[in-house]
Amino acid sequence: MNLRSHPLQTLAIILALSWTLSTGAPTAMAIETQKATFAGGCFWCMEHPFEKLDGVISVISGYIGGHKENPTYKEVSAGSTGHAEAVEITYDPTKVTYEELLEVFWRQVDPTDGGGQFVDRGSQYRTGIFYHTDSQKKTATLSKAALENRMLFGKPVVTEITRAGTFYPAEEYHQDYYKNNPIRYKYYRSRSGRDQFLDQHWTDDGKAIKNSAWTDEELRQKLTPLQYKVTRENGTERPFENEYWDNKKEGIYVDIISGAPLFSSTDKFKSGTGWPSFVRTIPDAGIDEVEDNSFFMKRVEVRSADSDSHLGHLFTDGPPPTGLRYCINSASLRFIPKEELKKEGYEAYLKLFE
Template structure:
């Protein structure tokens, strides 16, 4: 039977409508399920990270965000439709939150690339978050802002956040491609540049930030003159004239360059020196202590183990329980208040304040 393009389009539109109706009915029947839609370049690479999560019911590859009804893969990949390759995720919010899905999404993509993803170029391979309600929009915007503050990539986050429109499921042979064609999938992925990028910025488990490596020129652009002087030139800011010396809010202090957690307000005390002072770091493994003989005196310098930034010095005239005083420059730190810990991905430090 020969079918012209118009007929095929009609069938595709009917299929899309049927898909919407079927999933809508399923949503009514199981009111505890919700949808999330993300574009992250080639959709083959976006299925597995989500399908492996507890609470995710299904992941479907498809197209969204364009002007063409019922697009085909050939049309989308040619960049003629305005659509992006994407995945539509059905999940149980009682088992996994939308915020957790956002965290997984950011760890699969290069959110600073506005021209595509890795070897795949063009707007059809752009990154995007397509929200389904105002709560998702708010969460997506907050997570984007939080990621930008962590300064992981050295470039602005350009991922678009827009309202979800009609999602068109891709052709059947694209669904679960990594399972159905494992050899071809591994060959493509290994040469796409995606894994190299992710391995550069994230730890092996995909949850932590790797040690930051930026050029000095990049750091000069990213930091204020004072922040650069303190962190890269071992400078010292003026006492009683800096951001955090008198800060009494609950929260944690992170590396201004890498975003690595360094100190907590629970260990902060009033030293009378005019600089933020702490009895101990959050994790000693994240702090390097080195002998400093500058200015004709012997001191112990404190540096960040993640960015090799100068933070300050540690002295033995602190209060109990450690007897130590970590005297730190505000310019080397960024404060994350308690109320923003979850939003910025530091929620595992919330028990410190309970």
């Protein structure tokens, strides 16, 4: 059609295009979506947490990680194909990031259980992160390490991170099961043990509930010999030869065992003693002060309430405004830089640096 000879049609096209741009109506421009694949036990329970996220386009239940082509639910649930029940998520990375999807994933599962998930047992119900790109692999590895370092569960994190292979969508009646069969879904979920576990470890707004129930043997494997000696045997590291005595970066210091926030770099000062020194603790820090009469001295020992770990000692020769000096062993702490607080679940403490 010659638009010059049809001014009314030309005007109509221009108006239509203007309406499309002003209202955000779909255009021919395609969204560059990405995929994320997670296994977290029964896939019925893994759809809703992701579907409600802004930026998630679709969540499909299915099977991944096995050796048989086009497996059926009956075959997978019998544990004979090597597959895991999983969800494949298609998302818009401009609205929701892979890091945010990982945060949601960790809050749906028991990542310390290598034999299944809750009432469902067998490798077909294992947890797993199936990465699609090298960038996802790196991000998932860092996320797992951060979770492991926080020691929230009292056990090692065993969730495997592997390259995504062929994903087979499950039968239609499994898709959106929680929507299409709400009564049966609620009955199953309430008896599966999943919610009971999640309630023990996460608050309603997604914050971690600290758990320091590590056995002595597990702590010996998890901690370095020096960290174990300091925290469990009330040891003292060498001055000027420890990790944080001269650390000048912004961030917070948390309990090496429980991950409980204890001190902030905003309260750290150079005491000249060769150990990290602070004028105060983080507000509401779980600190116990215990009278210590060892070595023929009268001192105040500082312990972490969460893990009952020895941290150091408290003295009254510090600078203003408190006049206190919390003299702490680096080996009892883990430092989290300011720029990593959100990623590691300590976003609330960013206000300390405003």
